Amino acid sequence: MTLSVFVGLCFALLLAVVGVTTFFLVRKPRTGFIILGVLLAVAAPAFVSWKPIYKTRTPRFAEEVKKVADPSELQRWAVATLQETSQAGSSHEIPRDKVPVGIRNLTSDGSPFQDAFCDAGSVQDRTVWLVWGGGFGHWGIRIGTSSFRVSPDDNYYIEWKPGIYFWHQTH
Numbered sequence: 001m002t003l004s005v006f007v008g009l010c011f012a013l014l015l016a017v018v019g020v021t022t023f024f025l026v027r028k029p030r031t032g033f034i035i036l037g038v039l040l041a042v043a044a045p046a047f048v049s050w051k052p053i054y055k056t057r058t059p060r061f062a063e064e065v066k067k068v069a070d071p072s073e074l075q076r077w078a079v080a081t082l083q084e085t086s087q088a089g090s091s092h093e094i095p096r097d098k099v100p101v102g103i104r105n106l107t108s109d110g111s112p113f114q115d116a117f118c119d120a121g122s123v124q125d126r127t128v129w130l131v132w133g134g135g136f137g138h139w140g141i142r143i144g145t146s147s148f149r150v151s152p153d154d155n156y157y158i159e160w161k162p163g164i165y166f167w168h169q170t171h
Helices: 003-027 029-049 053-068 071-084
Strands: 111-118 128-134 137-143 155-161 164-169
Touching (some): 053 137, 053 155, 071 128, 071 164
Antiparallel strands (some): 111 128, 128 137, 137 164, 155 164
C-alpha cells in the first residue's frame, strides 16, 4: 500500500468517526456523549504515551549496530580515515568499499546503508558520518576521536562510547 493511499484511508476513517459522532451528538445527545467519551478514553492514553519516532527508532538502531560492529574497531577505522583525509574545513566522501563490511551490509528499518563522509569541521572536531534513511528522515552513526563531544544541533544523539554517537534527524 502506498503512503498516499494509507493517508487517504486514515483521513476517510477520521472523517467517518467525526461524522458519526457529530450525528449522534445532534440527533441523540446521550448516545453521542457516550461515543465521544469512548473515543476520548481510547485517544487519551495514546496521546499521553506518544514519543517522537526518533526516540524509539534510535535505540533500536543502536541495538542492530551493536550486533555487527565493535566500537573500538569502528573508532580506529574512523580516526584512520580522518587522518587520510586530513583537509580540515572540507567535506570528503568515503567510498562504500572502504566502510567496514558489517556496517555496509546493515539494513535498518528497511533502509540499506546509504552514505559515508567526513564532515568539514576543524581538525579536532572532524567526524565520520555513517548514514541510513530516505525521504522520511536520516539516521546513523557519528564517529570522532575519543575526546569528541557533539554540539547541540537538529539531531537527537545517544552516546555509545566516548566519541561515538548514534544520531537521528529530529525534523
